[in-house]
Amino acid sequence: MKLDPDKVELAINPALVEEILVRFIRNEITRTGFRRAVLGLSGGIDSSVVTYLAAKAMGPENVLAVTMPYKTSSEETRRDSQRVVEALGVQTLEAPISAQVEAYFAAFPDASRMRLANKCARERMTILYDQSVAFEGLVLGTSNKSELLLGYGTHFGDLASAINPIGDLYKTQLRQLAAHLQVPREILDKAPSGDLWVGQTDEDELGFAYADVDRLLVLLVDRRWQPDHLVAAGFDPAFVDRVLNMIRRNQYKRRMPVIAKLTHRTMDRDFRYPRDWGT
């Protein structure tokens, strides 16, 4: 088969995807005896899409969208989150994280920007898990397939959740789903950003565009093309190399910690039960 990098299939049938994901959320929440969902809403595409899906699955009154601004968070973040909350009528809670993060870093004034970003992500995670008890809901994940493959997320921070409805959709595909769900235009149009520091965008930080990396990822991961075939078809060898390294280097973030094997039955190695065991 001839490989044409310009004709990579990333189109999804958004109505079909919506139907599967709404049913998935409802099933995974109710089978464990819950009926509510909690998630962190940043006003970006990913968390907005998950909020739309959760509202459809559980009813807006059963969804708690938590906004957790840090002092450098942009006004745009707050405004776009508000648009989603108003459009859907989900429950909302603002839990700022500046005080606790600053209190911690007072002892480490020279900490890097990366440490601060990771700390913020983990602070938000602890708030979501705490609110999940108060609200009696499960925490929904908002990491997409592009981020999961590239390791573009904080281990035990934003990568932590009980169930993740969008982890098998590339960023490019999420945009299609967002448009179908009628996520507000302003959210669709802005540059993807983790809002990690003032002016930060994902694509600047990564050094490539999602549209390009998603084409490469779908060929490497889903279609199982060999890297040398992709280079021969016109992909920049340095780009292919870099992305392959990112996928490999971040495998640990996609797995539970490695356990030293001593007995005949070790968690997740030869003690193998489905996650939905007993539900």
Next chain:
Amino acid sequence: MTLSAKPTQQPAAAPLSEPTPRPAELRVALAQIAPALGDRQRNLALHLEQIKAAQREQADLVVFPELSLTGYFLRDMVPEVAMNRASAEIAELIEAASPMALVAGFVEEAEGHQFYNAGFYAEGGRLMHVHRKVYLPTYGLFEEHRYFSAGRRFRAFTSARFGRVGMLICEDLWHVSAATIMQAEEVDVLICIINSPARGVSGPKIATAETYELLARVFSQLLGTLLIVVNRVGFEDGLCFFGNSMVVGADGRIIAQAPQFDACLTTVSCDLAELRRERLITPLGRDEQLLLTIEELQRIKRRRYET
């Protein structure tokens, strides 16, 4: 059988073209359920409820999906939910369904403690056949060979009501060898119970659903059989089983199809006399060179396994 009005007189010999008389209608209920993962008690109750519903629909046959009594993604639960084919649960189901015919899926623990992904067929209150899945997918998301032993035969059997009946389980339908043997077995009704998770969401239909439709239509037409495919619905560990159970006629046309994603009992009447007409139009089974196939396979066996 009706008694002749003049029992002393010998009836005229039946003309040679007369087909074996049997009921022309098969009313089949497709029990597209969402089994509870690893919960035999809940699944038994669900089966009994569906059997009652099928009886209300006056079905002749009710078909449940693959592993309907246990759920699919069992992993280490396989030995915990296994049962003997003579188990009280299976006996209870057969009795509840009788005289209606019944197909359901279970984990069979055989002598020697081997576990099979199996399906049974019962009719008139009697267990008539157990098929052990031959082709166990162990690739992609599947890991069946880690937990199950592979069945070692494809056999059809004769139902007093529906003629020659064959059973396949899911991946079996993806292998032409299974279809070839079923054709050689002169099957009239082929029942395939499946647990197919949705994959591929770029087109108007789920890609796996489309492939199953294609397989079912091709095999029913090539074999000249009525083909009954029953899939489950619901989720397990993020897998979405899509349903879309169907009955396909010997002409390869879909006679009835259950909804996508929703649990549902779909009852459909099939005209078994259609098989005769279709085989007159396209007599592929008649023309099949079975001896040639056997000889060629024996030659290939010598080349690939004996040299």
